[in-house]
Amino acid sequence: MKLLNLIKTYRYFLLIILFDVVIAFFHPGTGYTIFKYTAGNFAEMLSILPPIFLLLGLLDVWVPRETIIRYLGEGSGLKGIVLSIILGAAAAGPLYGAFPVAAVMAKKGTKYSNIIIFLCSWSTLKIPMFLFEMSALGIKFALTRWLVNIPGILAIAYIIDRLIGAENKAEFYRRQMANP
Amino acid sequence: MFTLLLYLLALGGLLISFWKDRHKTRLALMKGWKAFTNILPDFAVVLALIGIMLTYLSPHTIAALVGKNSGFPGMLASSIVGSVTLIPGFVAFPLAKSLLDRGAGIMQMAVFVSTLMMVGVVTAPLESRYFGKKETILRNSLSYVFSFIVAIIIGMVVGA
Structure with missing residues (x-):
């Protein structure tokens, strides 16, 4: 029963692996490369995510919601924007590492546009x-890109914030709050 | 290096937390673990997809796709490759550099680097799990368009 649940939870992953096995059967060289890369991806993820989730757990327990709201919430103004950029820019690791961080930030009351600013900063700054x-x-190349990105990120965050719709926004916060 | 810093930060935090309040630390560990296992199935899918993507879009293939064309078709090609692929910076930047040395245009490389970092087609399912479909589509398409603006400005500044 437990195994069945596990299979159900990972069904899409297992389907892809099955696909890989089929490829490996017909083209062993290509199949080997796929498995090598997949294993490498897992190794990278497993090296980066544990400290992130550990820090997130600690943050969730120790940092009061009021503190986050004060610095990043509604009414945090320019301070909140600058802080979101700095938090994203100070990050290490691929963009997927930013998603769980953003989720906890949302749970603690970070303003929506600041979450998007943080996400974009992590991706490119x-x-x-x-x-x-x-x-x-x-x-010249790197600095130009970096500097042009800042107003770009602010514009993107502003547009998303305006276009996303109150319902989607509320749903997003509801989902993060529902997490234990 | 930065990963090491992250570990030191996390372990330091854990020790201080444990010293201050054992019960809260246990709670923090449980929360972190739960958040991790909740998202792991989606992560596994994305990582497996990236494995396939990397195999068929090796740096060699990318170089051929991105390096050959110039002008707007070249930018379009490199932007698509940049959006679909997910390769770490320490592979991407030297790759862009070597292509530049072999005659690729600066704007083509700029749009490649920018879409590579900002647009994630393979990670979209994961982003959607956290932020919803609409945000994922909006953020990725806006970032895609923005990458062209970045490339044109870089072309003007660096190419001049």
Whole structure:
């Protein structure tokens, strides 16, 4: 019964793996590469996510909702925007690491537009990436991209905030609040 | 390096938390674990998809797709490749650099780098799980359009 539940929960993943196995059967070389990359992805995820989720658990328990609302919630104004950019830019790791962080931020009362700003900053303003980009593509390239991104992110967040609709927004917050 | 910092931060926090309040620490660990296992099925799907994507869109293939064309068709091609692929920066930046050295246009590389970082087609199911369909579509399509603006500005600044 428990195994059946597990299979049901992971059905899409298992389907993909089945697909991979079929490929491996007909093209062993390609199949090997797929499994190598998939294993590599899991290794990367498992190295990055544990400290993120650990920090999120601690944040959830120790940081009061009032504090987050004060710094990032409705009425946090420019301070909230700047803080959201800094939080995203200070991040490390792929964008998927930002999703659970944003979820806890929402649960604690962060304003919707600030969550989007944080998400976009994480995707493209990451300082570690910036340093790497600078050394590979030059300071002019990296710095221009970084600076143009800031007004761009603000514009994107503003547009999403206006277009998403009150119902979608409420549903998003409701879902995060429902998490234990 | 940054991952190590993250671990130090998390472990330090855990120790302080444990020292201050054992019960709360237990709760924090449980919450973190629950949040992780809740999303793991979707994560597994995305990671498996990326495995297939990387196999068929190797850096070699990407170079061929992105490097050949110039002008607007070249930008369009590199933006599509950038949106669909998910390769880490330490692979992407040197790749863009080597393509630039081999004659690829600066705007093509800029739109490639920008879409690569901002637009995630493979991670869309995961984003949708957290933020809903509408946000996922809006954020990714706006970021896609914005990447062209970034590329044009970079082209003007760096290309000049």
